[in-house]
Amino acid sequence: MKQLLQFLKSLFIKKQGLGLQELPLDSRDLQLGAFWSFGAYTPKHSEFSIPTLSVKSQVANTCSFNSSAAGKEVDEQVILSVRFLVAMAKKKGLISGDGFANLRASESILAEFGCCEERLLPGNINMTWEEYSNPVITQEMLDNAVLHKTKSYFFLSNYMQAVEQIEAGHPVKLGVRWRTNMNMNGGFSLPWLLNFLLGFVVGGHAFVAIGHNQNYQGKRVLKCQNSYGKTYGIDGCMYIAEEDFNREVGKYGATVNLDLPVEIGKFLVQNNNKLVKLPNDSRVWLIEGTKKRLVPDEATMYSHGYADENIIEDTEYILPAVIDGEPLDFWSGNSVRSLKAVLLQRNNLKPLFKKYFSEILD
Numbered sequence: 001m002k003q004l005l006q007f008l009k010s011l012f013i014k015k016q017g018l019g020l021q022e023l024p025l026d027s028r029d030l031q032l033g034a035f036w037s038f039g040a041y042t043p044k045h046s047e048f049s050i051p052t053l054s055v056k057s058q059v060a061n062t063c064s065f066n067s068s069a070a071g072k073e074v075d076e077q078v079i080l081s082v083r084f085l086v087a088m089a090k091k092k093g094l095i096s097g098d099g100f101a102n103l104r105a106s107e108s109i110l111a112e113f114g115c116c117e118e119r120l121l122p123g124n125i126n127m128t129w130e131e132y133s134n135p136v137i138t139q140e141m142l143d144n145a146v147l148h149k150t151k152s153y154f155f156l157s158n159y160m161q162a163v164e165q166i167e168a169g170h171p172v173k174l175g176v177r178w179r180t181n182m183n184m185n186g187g188f189s190l191p192w193l194l195n196f197l198l199g200f201v202v203g204g205h206a207f208v209a210i211g212h213n214q215n216y217q218g219k220r221v222l223k224c225q226n227s228y229g230k231t232y233g234i235d236g237c238m239y240i241a242e243e244d245f246n247r248e249v250g251k252y253g254a255t256v257n258l259d260l261p262v263e264i265g266k267f268l269v270q271n272n273n274k275l276v277k278l279p280n281d282s283r284v285w286l287i288e289g290t291k292k293r294l295v296p297d298e299a300t301m302y303s304h305g306y307a308d309e310n311i312i313e314d315t316e317y318i319l320p321a322v323i324d325g326e327p328l329d330f331w332s333g334n335s336v337r338s339l340k341a342v343l344l345q346r347n348n349l350k351p352l353f354k355k356y357f358s359e360i361l362d
Contacts, residue, residue, distance in 0.1 A: 019061025020175045020204030023102040023253035025155060030265045032154040032161055032256065041164040048167055049211030049223055054079050055236035056227035060129045061099035062086050064175070064206040066227035068106035071171035071208045072115060075257065076148045080115045083123040083132060084141060088113050090133050098129035103173055103206060103253045107153045110257070114149035116141040152265045156254040159242040162222060163212045165256045171208045174224070174245065175252025178205035184232060191217050192238040196248075204252050213239070260290065267318045275301070275311045276319055284311055291325030299353050303333030330356055 025031075053073040056066040065085040073080050085106050089095045094105035109115075120141050123132055156162055162172045180186040181199030193216070211223030221239040230236045245254075260268070271287040275295065284301065285292040295301050298308075 019063050019097075019099040019101065020178075020206045020252055021096075021100055021102040022204065022251055023104060023175070025253070026104075029104075030152060030154045030262070030269060032156045032165075041160040043163050043212065043214055044167055045212075046215065047211070047213045050074055050166060050169060050171055052171075052208075052210055052225060053077065055225060055230045056082060057125050057229040058082070058227040059099075059123055059125055059127055059132045061097065063099075063227055064101055064103050064173070065089065065099070065106045067173045067206045067208040068103075068110055069115060070225060070227070071173050072110060072148065072150065072257065074169070074171050074210075075150075075259070078148070079118040080148060081118045081121040081123070081141075083135060084116045084121050084137070084145060085109050086133050087121075087135050087137060091137075095133070099133070103175055103255055107150070107173070107255050107257075110148075110150045111153065112149075113142070114145035114147065116145040116148070120144055150257045151259045152262045153255045153257050154265065156256060157249060159220065159222070159245050162209055162245065162254065162256075166209060166212055166222075170256050170258065171210050172222075172254055172256050173206060173208050174222075174240075174249060174254035175204050175206040176240065176244070176248040177201050177251065178203055182238075184228075188233070188238070192233045193217055193219070193221065194238060194240045194244060196244055206252070209240075209254075210237075258290070261321070263316075264318060264321055267314075267316075268322070271312060275306050276314050277311055278314055278317065278319055285319060285322075286328055287322070288325060290323060292319060292322040293325040294327040296327055296330075299356055300328050300330040300333065302352075303330050303356075304328060305334060 052070060054070065056070055058066045062082060065082050069080045069082045069085060086095070086099065088109045089101060089105050092109070094108070095101045121135060156165070156172060162174075165172055176194070177196070179196065179199035179201055182188050182194055186199060207224045207226045209222040209224045213221050213223060216239055220242040222245055223237055224240055225237050226232050228236070232238070258265070268287060268290055272289070274287055275284050276287055276292070277284045284295040286295055286304070286306075301307070
């Protein structure tokens with residue numbers, strides 16, 4: 001009987017945020033997991049939050065555009081126009097109905113056109129969908145939008161990747177199956193933790209993760225800012241548990257803007273944990289995450305388990321554009337202990353390793 005009453009109630013509840021569409025990944029998508037932590041990241045803080053510039057109140061089913069704008073505002077430190085993203089996505093045919101789109105739609109508009117500041121194209125929650133989504137886009141708006149473009153965006157696959165990015169100051173846009181009990185008028189209340197067992201699914205919804213807490217109500221959670229105004233949850237925010245995020249991300253996706261040029265992003269993904277050198281250059285680098293680490297000599301290379309045949313030549317000369325990390329250290333190599341035993345038996349290798357093992361080779 002209780003379930004029946006909930007269902008009947010849901011028919012009369014004002015449904016918000018039903019505009020997010022499912023997002024099957026594409027082979028062209030840049031995957032953060034290709035060179036980032038696979039759940040192995042250790043948070044630097046037990047609780048952490050990124051200050052945002054605004055809390056959005058979405059018009060129609062434009063949740064994904066609100067989440068992208070709110071996240072990008074953190075990078076740009078200026079209030080951006082959600083309406084601009086919506087209008088450009090509509091022109092590009094990336095929206096169906098009154099705002100229905102997936103996360104890739106809003107992120108691709110940010111990458112192609114950017115987003116103009118809200119002062120140039122404000123929106124109003126009382127606007128009709130047709131009025132809101134069909135503004136006149138001026139050249140001034142387009143020129144301003146270019147100042148706030150993203151260079152690339154990456155897809156995440158698990159909770160710890162999200163925590164890592166948030167602690168680095170990067171908001172994470174995500175989507176979930178939205179249920180009637182997640183609306184304030186559907187019973188959502190303290191402790192403001194999304195519950196995926198109650199209520200009925202009424203569509204997909206996007207928002208932006210801006211923080212984390214490693215022990216909230218006994219759970220590891222992400223702190224998320226919604227686009228239902230400041231009266232929703234705590235100043236517009238709620239929480240999602242780790243296990244719920246890990247499940248939902250496979251259906252609707254989660255993205256983060258790193259502002260890495262696409263060609264560099266692809267290079268990093270393809271060559272993560274590989275040795276790379278430029279043509280006609282004797283120096284060798286290990287690609288690790290978003291950085292390159294100089295391999296100072298052959299001994300260090302061997303101590304980390306690599307060999308000459310592992311080296312890849314960068315004929316496109318992308319390597320110089322990759323950020324420098326700390327040079328590789330011989331003693332941090334996993335093979336150091338076994339190398340000592342080998343050196344005691346192999347005279348031909350002794351000159352190579354003499355500066356590191358002088359105590360056994362002198």
